[in-house]
Amino acid sequence: MAVSYKQLGQGNPGAVLTDLYTVPAATEGIVSSVVACNRSAVAKTFRVSVAVAGASDDPKQYYVYDRSIPANDTTIVQIGISLAATDVVRVYASTTDVSFSINGMEIT
Secondary structure (H helix, E strand, O other): EEEEEEEEEEOOOOOOOEEEEEOOOOOEEEEEEEEEEEOOOOOEEEEEEEEEEOOOOHHHHHEEEEEEEEOOOOEEEEEEEEEOOEEEEEEEEEEOOOEEEEEEEEEE
């Protein structure tokens, strides 16, 4: 088994629930952290969900829901989520002023 530590995804989705990382076929993934960066002068909120096998959005998928990020600040969510092939990490922010990075590893 090969393990690759890497940036799994980056994005700036705005007020739309967006797929930020999909585990490739024949691969397992581990998300160690999700970083949300508020580039605005006012507080914003964000969400993080995991859809098993890319399932449709469902309330049971949320790890973070409308967490506040202070103005011009960063929030790091240390999660440790184990993922199977085709699982999807999705993010949402209250505006386009929030950027996301997902860090972790892939096992092939």
